[in-house]
Amino acid sequence: MTCESPFYKDEYAALRKEIEMILVEHTQLRFYCVIALAAVISWNTTHTYSSWPAACLARMVVVALSAVAAYSAIEKNRHLGRIGTYIRKIERHYLDENGAPEGWEHFHASKTSSEKAVADKVFWGGLICFSLLVAAVGLWDVYT
Numbered sequence: 001m002t003c004e005s006p007f008y009k010d011e012y013a014a015l016r017k018e019i020e021m022i023l024v025e026h027t028q029l030r031f032y033c034v035i036a037l038a039a040v041i042s043w044n045t046t047h048t049y050s051s052w053p054a055a056c057l058a059r060m061v062v063v064a065l066s067a068v069a070a071y072s073a074i075e076k077n078r079h080l081g082r083i084g085t086y087i088r089k090i091e092r093h094y095l096d097e098n099g100a101p102e103g104w105e106h107f108h109a110s111k112t113s114s115e116k117a118v119a120d121k122v123f124w125g126g127l128i129c130f131s132l133l134v135a136a137v138g139l140w141d142v143y144t
Contacts, residue, residue: 012090015083026076030123033069037062037131044138055142059135066131070124077120 040062049055 008090008093012087015087019080019083022076022080026073029069029073029076033066033127036065037127040065041134049142052142056139059138059142062131062138063128063135066124066127070128073120073124077117 044058044062047058049058
């Protein structure tokens with residue numbers, strides 16, 4: 001298959017659509033995770049448990065939920081990185097000729113990738129810390 005094959009252009013378009021889909025999923029993951037945490041915290045604050053192990057398990061659901069969501073977000077970001085790397089290879093082939101401007105992936109990677117990584121780490125790290133704090137306070141209330 002030659003590099004001039006329409007396969008690469010079609011693949012480029014399909015990968016761009018996949019990126020858009022993953023970004024929507026990533027936004028939804030944040031939203032639904034916060035809603036789910038609020039629901040679980042509300043449940044835990046209004047419900048009494050008959051035993052210490054049940055109370056511990058119920059309080060740790062908040063931590064587990066935020067950790068699983070954070071892991072999912074990390075994996076989505078890794079997948080986006082792999083797609084971006086491949087798209088940059090396609091862009092390099094098609095745009096290096098005749099002084100064409102750099103493609104979006106080249107531009108985006110040089111300008112914003114570290115900013116987004118920091119924002120994601122702050123959000124998910126903060127959410128996990130908040131979940132741990134809520135679980136600890138809940139367990140303290142149950143224990144005392």
